[in-house]
Amino acid sequence: MKFEAVTIKDIAKALGLSTSTVSRALRDSYEISNDTKKIVLDYAKKINYRPNPIALSLKEKRSRSIGVIVCEIANSYFSQVINGIESVAYDRGYNVIISQSHESYEREVLDLQYLASRSIDGLIISISAETKDLEHLTKLHDRGFPIVFFDRVVDEIQTHKVITNSQGACDATTHLIRKNYKRIANISNATNLLITKSRIEGYKKALKDNGLKLDEALIEYCPHGGLVYEEVEKALDKLFMLDKKPDAVLSTTDKITTSCLRYFKARNIKIPDDIALIGFSNSELTELLSPPLSIVRQPAFKMGEAATNFLLELIESKRPITNFETKVMDTELIIRQSTR
Amino acid sequence: MKFEAVTIKDIAKALGLSTSTVSRALRDSYEISNDTKKIVLDYAKKINYRPNPIALSLKEKRSRSIGVIVCEIANSYFSQVINGIESVAYDRGYNVIISQSHESYEREVLDLQYLASRSIDGLIISISAETKDLEHLTKLHDRGFPIVFFDRVVDEIQTHKVITNSQGACDATTHLIRKNYKRIANISNATNLLITKSRIEGYKKALKDNGLKLDEALIEYCPHGGLVYEEVEKALDKLFMLDKKPDAVLSTTDKITTSCLRYFKARNIKIPDDIALIGFSNSELTELLSPPLSIVRQPAFKMGEAATNFLLELIESKRPITNFETKVMDTELIIRQSTR
DNA sequence: TTGTATGCGTTATCAT
DNA sequence: ATGATAACGCATACAA
Helix, strand or coil, X not given: CCCCCCCHHHHHHHHCCCHHHHHHHXXXXXXXXXXXXXXXXXXXXXXXXXXXXXXXXXXXXXXXXXXXEECXXXXXXXXXXXXXXXXXXXXXXXXXXXXXXXXXXXXXXXXXXXXXXXXXXXXXXXXXXXXXXXXXHHHHHHCCCCEEEEXXXXXXXXXXXXXXXXXXXXXXXXXXXXXXXXXXXXXXXXXXXXXXXXXXXXXXXXXXXXXXXXXXXXXXXXXXXXXXXXHHHHHHHXXXXXXXXXXXXXXXXXXXXXXHHHHHHHCCCCCCCCCEEEEECCCCCHHHECXXXXXXXXXXXXXXXXXXXXXXXXXXXXXXXXXXXXXXXXXXXXXXXXXX | CCCCCCCHHHHHHHHCCCHHHHHHHHCCCCCCCHHHHHHHHHHHHHCCCCCCHHHHHHHHCCCCEEEEEXXXXXXXXXXXXXXHHHHHHHHCCCEEEEEECCCCHHHHXXXXXXXXXXXXXXXXXXXXXXXXXXXXXXXHHHCCCCEEEECCCCCCCCCCEEEECCHHHHHHHXXXXXXXXXXXXXXXXXXXXHHHHHHHHHHHHHHHHCCCCCXXXXXXXXXXCCCCHHHHHHHXXXXXXXXXXXXXXXXXXXXXXXXXXXXXXXXXXXXXXXXEEEEECCCCCXXXXXXXXXXXXXXXXXXXXXXXXXXXXXXXXXXXXXXXCEEEECCEEECCHXXX
């Protein structure tokens, strides 16, 4: 069942005017007499005329919509980022079209194909944990398509980016060291992601700064970003099978943090008595856990806002931008009782 | 900086063919020779041609995108619904454009204006807690615009709807009664919402079926859907100031449940010793709380899927549909330790 | 001040 | 088997 809307043509016909007069009257052009304007405007209002954005898009070669690709919407971090994106986009008159990669490279490529062509004016993306080949993105970027990365960014593409620094992981690790934990495990996202490297780096820096020896056996990676519980389970199994078991765990993504909690609970491993846990998380419920969970919180909403401002700058700039910026934002370390 | 894409015209010019030949070749029309097809297809692939969906939309008078209005994305229930919507939409070749009402009637009207006209083919909506006047929706609906309601539906508009039954609240209340709680408070959403009426009804039914007297003083409403913590705080303050205080609380939305937990924690009120709590929630973390929270879980993902299937049926139907369906889905009662 | 014609990218209709 | 043209809704250069 199609929904037939009113067009300029309808108004013109009804009023015995030409479409161009109506068009100009609606846009309050100086060339149209006040009388005509009033007649047109009144009638347009009466029949609830709305310009067809698709026709406008075709004409202006811009859709006023931006695409967003994240791994999962139902993840507190990403939903908060989307919230930030949506707030800026809405204010500036843009639609937000959201796609989920579900941590699948293949799906990410499909999403991009779907969003690209010209139905979106630009893209905000946090790449999937599986993504190693960037051709789908470089191909667009090289042709001048505006792309902004956030969270899981890539080095190979020169554009605006929004990330958090490695200080979050460093602070969390330092905190654990100060609390006298000696064998601090680190469970992170896929190895290929820059964000993983950055968080591992923060972790290593803290160890080094505090004179602790790095034990590579204490670092575990989740190739699917912790999307499947089993990979976190496997990682923890391995850690607990070590001769020298960890006495604390730093988990560096929302999803992995939740899985760690689930793992400990299932095995009746007590936090912080049996093991300490600090995790990256943006869930509002972490403070209500028992014990309340120490976390590293990312400024998700602000990251979404920043990414969108960057993207709209790229989209609306008259001339190609070559001077790109990477906005590095601070995380917030919230100490609660899961780390004694 | 604009992104210039390849058009049929470019291909036609490059290959010395007419646009119609190219168009037909790309669509594998029987009237085009295999040789020509191959030449066109190869060249199109080489230069990475993609049809312009906006031009298609203008021609077909459909945008292949659907609008979604929810109060908040960053809410486990709604993000899971959106996940379901997105999954069906994606499979059927539709974009999903998301807007948030933030529980504001005014914002909902703006969102709708923004989405309407012809940039979306249909709408999936869960109305804001503030919404009483439905003119913004009826106006569209009366003109044949496809709308599907879910979760917070309305009686006044005849169309497909997806809801959960009142059994969830009834089951939860019955469970509390069986556990020997006598004074069961109910904290619900705004009074004007049907979903509130339904859940209160389930609650009352359980009391009645079990021979308990209804005490209206034990029912509290949150006009802003619990979006502001203070209204939940006020509701609980009132309940705890009663001469006969409640010994259990049933909270009927995600947001309110979280606020209850926060309130009890802030005041060191122990669950379930000081008071029992069971709440509607779709968060994955509730089982990790201490005590693990008894919940009523809604089939959020499935509700999103069902709503989208309904909407696409309305959109793609050749003739006006007058036979509307309301899909009533079951909730899941998960008993954990917050209710002894 | 108003009207006519053109084009945005695509496809359907009608030639050739 | 292929090409020319009109149309979708709108804005605008150009005419009148």
